[in-house]
Amino acid sequence: MDTLRPEELATLKLRGLYERYGYKKYRMGRFEEYSLYAKNQSFLAGENIITFTDLDGKLLALKPDVTLSIIKNSKAAKEGREKLYYIESVYRESKESHTYREISQMGLEVMGDVDIYAVAEVLALAEQSLAQLSEDYLLEVSNMDFVTGLMSSMELTAGQTEEILRLIRSKNSLELRTAAQKAGLSEEESAALGALPSLYGTFPQTLARAEELARNETMQRAIDDLRAIYQAMEAMGLAEKLQLDFSLLNDIDYYNGVIFQGCLAQLPRNVLAGGQYDGMVRRLNKDCGGIGFAIYLSEMNRIALPQASCDVEALVLYESGSQLPQLLSAIQSLAGQGMRVRAETELPKQLRYQRLYRFAGGRLIQETAGGKEDAGC
Amino acid sequence: MLTKENGDMLNIALPKGRLGDQVYELLSGIGYDCKSIYEQNRKLIFENPQNNVRYLLVKPSDVAIYVEHHAADVGIVGKDILLESRPDVYELLDLNLGKCRMCVAAKTDYIEDRDRPLRVATKFVNIAKEYYASQNRDIDIIKLNGSIELAPILGLSDVIVDIVESGSTIRENNLKVVEEFQQISARFIANKISFKFKNQIISQMVQRLSEALTER
Numbered sequence: 001m002d003t004l005r006p007e008e009l010a011t012l013k014l015r016g017l018y019e020r021y022g023y024k025k026y027r028m029g030r031f032e033e034y035s036l037y038a039k040n041q042s043f044l045a046g047e048n049i050i051t052f053t054d055l056d057g058k059l060l061a062l063k064p065d066v067t068l069s070i071i072k073n074s075k076a077a078k079e080g081r082e083k084l085y086y087i088e089s090v091y092r093e094s095k096e097s098h099t100y101r102e103i104s105q106m107g108l109e110v111m112g113d114v115d116i117y118a119v120a121e122v123l124a125l126a127e128q129s130l131a132q133l134s135e136d137y138l139l140e141v142s143n144m145d146f147v148t149g150l151m152s153s154m155e156l157t158a159g160q161t162e163e164i165l166r167l168i169r170s171k172n173s174l175e176l177r178t179a180a181q182k183a184g185l186s187e188e189e190s191a192a193l194g195a196l197p198s199l200y201g202t203f204p205q206t207l208a209r210a211e212e213l214a215r216n217e218t219m220q221r222a223i224d225d226l227r228a229i230y231q232a233m234e235a236m237g238l239a240e241k242l243q244l245d246f247s248l249l250n251d252i253d254y255y256n257g258v259i260f261q262g263c264l265a266q267l268p269r270n271v272l273a274g275g276q277y278d279g280m281v282r283r284l285n286k287d288c289g290g291i292g293f294a295i296y297l298s299e300m301n302r303i304a305l306p307q308a309s310c311d312v313e314a315l316v317l318y319e320s321g322s323q324l325p326q327l328l329s330a331i332q333s334l335a336g337q338g339m340r341v342r343a344e345t346e347l348p349k350q351l352r353y354q355r356l357y358r359f360a361g362g363r364l365i366q367e368t369a370g371g372k373e374d375a376g377c
Numbered sequence: 378m379l380t381k382e383n384g385d386m387l388n389i390a391l392p393k394g395r396l397g398d399q400v401y402e403l404l405s406g407i408g409y410d411c412k413s414i415y416e417q418n419r420k421l422i423f424e425n426p427q428n429n430v431r432y433l434l435v436k437p438s439d440v441a442i443y444v445e446h447h448a449a450d451v452g453i454v455g456k457d458i459l460l461e462s463r464p465d466v467y468e469l470l471d472l473n474l475g476k477c478r479m480c481v482a483a484k485t486d487y488i489e490d491r492d493r494p495l496r497v498a499t500k501f502v503n504i505a506k507e508y509y510a511s512q513n514r515d516i517d518i519i520k521l522n523g524s525i526e527l528a529p530i531l532g533l534s535d536v537i538v539d540i541v542e543s544g545s546t547i548r549e550n551n552l553k554v555v556e557e558f559q560q561i562s563a564r565f566i567a568n569k570i571s572f573k574f575k576n577q578i579i580s581q582m583v584q585r586l587s588e589a590l591t592e593r
Contacts, residue, residue, distance in 0.1 A: 138573050171467040243573065265574045268447030269465075 006133070007300040011087060011106060013132045014295070018085040021125060023108050026084040032069050034059040040068060043254050043280055048093040050100055062091040066105060067277070067292060071284050074111045078288045081112030101298075107274070109292030114276060116225060119258050119291060120232045126260060126272055126293050127238050133300065136265035138241050140200075142248040143226050144256050144275070146210065149218030150192060154185055161252075164193065168247050171197035200245035203230040210246060222257075229258065254280040260293070264303075271299045310352040313339035318359035320345055326362045334364075387430050387578050390444055390452030392437035396475040396563055400453045401432070403472070407585040429578070441466060441566065450571035451579060456561045457540055461501045467572050469583050470565035473590060477542040479504060479559035482552045484529050487536070498528035499538040508538070508558055526550040 004012075015025070034051050041047060043065070050062040063069060066088050076082040085108035094101045108125065110118050123141065130137040147168070151161065160183045167176040173194050180190035192213050199210055207227055214220045226244065233239045250259050259275030274293020281290045314334050318327055327343075334341045334357075342351065356367040389404070391397045401414060411425040411432055424431035433449055440454040441464040455475060459468065479501070489495070494515040499505045502520050509516045519534050526546060528534040540561055541547055547554060565586060567579055 136574075140573070171469060174471055175468075263570045263573065265570070268445070268568065268570060270570075 005300075006303060006305070007104070007297040010129075010133050010295075010300065011297065014106060014129055015085070015087075017125065017128060017132070018108055021083075021121065023083045023085045026070065026086045028063075028066070028069055028073070028086070028088065030062055030089070031060045032063050034061040036068055036072060037061055037064060040254075040280070040283065042251050043068065043277075046093045046095070048100075050091050063088070064090055064092050066090060066107060066294070067109060067290075068280075068284075070109050070292075071111065071281055071286065071290060074286070076111035076286070076288055076290075078113050081110060081118075084109050084111075104297045105294050106297055107292060107294035109290060111281065111286075111290045112288050114257075114278065114289035114291050116228060119225075119276065120229050122274070122291050122293065123229060123258065123260060124233065124236060124238055126262060126274060127233070127242065129293075129295060130241075130262045130264070130272060133271065133295075134264040134266065134303075137262060138243055139260060139262045139272075140243045140245045140248055141226070141229075141258060141260045142244065142246050143222040143258050144250065144252065145222035145225075146214075146219050146246060147196065147249060148252055148256070149216055149222060150196075150213070152218065153216070154183075154189055156183055165249055165252070168193070168196050169249055171247050173197045197247045200247065201243065203227075203239070203242060203244050206244040206246075210244075225258065250275055254283070258291070262295075266303050267299055268302070269296075269299060271296055310354050311340075312342045312351065313354045314341045314357060315347075315351065315353035315355070316341060316343045316357045316359055316364065317347065318343060318345060322359055323362050327359055330359060330364050385429065386424065386426075387451065387575065387582070388433060388449040389430060390433050390435050390440045390449035390454075392440050392453060392455075393434050394437060396437065396453070396455070397434065399474050400472065400563065403474070403586070403589060404430075407589050409582070444566050444568050447568050447570060449568070450575055451565065451567045451582070453563050454566055455540075456559075456564055457501060457504070459564060459566070460507075460559070461503050463503070464566075465569065466566045467569055468564050468566050469579075470586055470590075472563040472565055472586070474563040476560070476562045477540045478557045479538065479561055480541045480547075480554045481508075481536050481538055481556040481558070482526075482529075482541070482547050482554050483536040485551055485553045487529070487553075487555070489535070495536060496534040497536055497538055498525055498534035500525060501538055501540075504559070505538040526552060 034049070037044060037049055049064050052060055054060050066086055070084060074082050087106045089102050089104050091100055091102055110122055127139045130139055156164065163179055164176065167179055176197065177190050177194040180193045195213060199206055207223055211223055214223060230239065230242070233242055248259060248261060255275050255277050256279055257276035261270045262272030263270050272293055272295045276289065276291040278289035281288060316331060331341055331343055357364045358367065391401060405411070409428055409430045411423050411430060414423040414432060421434045422431060433443065435443055437455065438458050440452040441458055441462055443449040444452040444466050445464040453472065457479060494517050495509070496517045496519060497505050497509070498519040498521050500521060502518055505516070505518060519528065521528060525537045525539045528537055529552060530550060536555065541554060544554065565583065572579055
């Protein structure tokens with residue numbers, strides 16, 4: 001087990017976790033019809049997709065996203081929920097290198113009737129997933145309805161809305177107030193928007209501050225839902241690393257309700273992201289809702305692991321023409337003791353080993369410490 | 378990447394040059410001094426364990442990259458660079474330093490021909506594209522890395538999009554400012570993950586900075 005990388009170990013543990021909550025593994029092909037993505041571009045992380053023409057003339061794409069395919073293929077309806085999880089590769093452009101990259105992703109989705117229990121369950125699973133990845137994590141939560149509720153009474157053009165959302169996301173209070181005034185919003189509305197970037201912190205305290213800003217039923221319901229979820233998480237002992245941040249916003253056409261992001265102290269970017277996406281499900285002509293999250297396993301590669309002190313425990317040098325049955329069984333017996341064994345005819349360069357054996361006369365002889373060849377680690 | 382043992386220090390990416398000097402003066406005045414920074418040497422990292430800060434001296438246009446990738450927790454960077462590269466960071470404060478304007482400039486006798494695409498030479502490709510897209514103006518971009526003012530003189534482009542501070546470079550090269558469309562100043566930015574895990578230290582720094590700024 002200790003030769004597994006953290007992301008491989010996480011995959012195994014998380015599968016167990018999701019199965020225990022009744023989620024079924026969902027496996028899908030690498031290709032999907034391009035039109036699915038072309039129609040829903042702003043749901044995706046980037047614009048560029050690898051496309052190709054199949055032999056029958058259909059335009060296909062290498063999946064840049066899993067959730068869309070699951071929504072499309074799901075048989076869920078209001079009456080019947082589907083609970084799925086997946087481990088898949090997706091293909092996206094890397095903004096830094098301007099090349100395509102293969103990203104390995106794991107995630108789960110609940111599709112059908114999304115009630116507050118479903119939201120709380122997904123959130124609890126997200127947090128337990130993070131806890132498997134590292135001790136030093138945070139799960140940030142927001143409710144999109146709070147911000148959309150606030151903006152619903154404001155008359156803004158699409159461009160202004162986009163600009164305001166971008167400023168909220170970058171916690172730029174000053175420019176947010178200026179942009180609000182420029183858009184002709186009232187003093188009170190500008191102040192409410194300008195307060196959003198600083199609405200973050202622990203649940204009880206932030207919710208109390210947010211409640212003062214609530215000016216309609218949607219906003220109040222968003223707060224009540226968050227409070228109910230927090231109480232449930234608290235009862236499960238999962239409240240300590242839970243934070244609220246109203247500047248966390250996804251695309252407002254697709255997402256609604258509770259959204260969240262998870263991060264680890266060692267990593268520069270979020271390792272988990274998710275939320276409720278009823279808007280997206282409805283766009284694909286399904287009369288139900290959906291919530292889920294994805295974990296970016298590739299990000300875990302960035303965690304620096306402690307340097308292994310050696311590559312193998314045992315290095316066996318044999319001469320060509322040695323008795324094959326004895327040699328193989330000797331090596332098997334070393335491996336059987338739990339050692340990593342490498343058999344070579346001559347000393348490999350750049351291989352770090354603990355013990356050196358020579359195979360001679362049908363048996364293994366260990367080179368003594370301090371000997372000439374004892375260059376091991 | 379930050380390792381465990383230096384995780385508690387606050388890493389500040391400071392742009393090399395005049396702006397960086399001004400910002401350091403500001404920060405040292407509110408309790409984040411690091412005397413070794415005055416030593417004349419080629420070191421790029423300076424730290425003061427007493428007040429838990431480490432300064433990284435980087436190229437101004439790289440500050441946002443260091444912060445976005447978590448190599449620095451916070452940084453000071455010009456708004457021009459933020460607009461051009463749109464990094465995923467928190468923009469917490471306007472420091473009102475290094476003020477200048479993003480302008481369109483052309484030869485003093487220039488008259489625009491609206492019947493063909495405008496040729497624009499600039500270092501700020503994305504800013505120029507966005508600006509002209511908002512004007513519905515079709516353009517050809519010529520990306521340059523310096524001495525932008527040469528382009529209209531040699532007929533390489535019709536106009537340039539560049540930052541203008543006093544305007545003397547523009548005037549001395551027989552150019553004029555046609556349009557000012559963006560105010561530029563230095564901004565205090567923070568990595569989104571650091572902001573959560575080191576919230577207390579960063580919030581305190583923002584608090585002290587904004588107090589120092591209102592006093593000035």
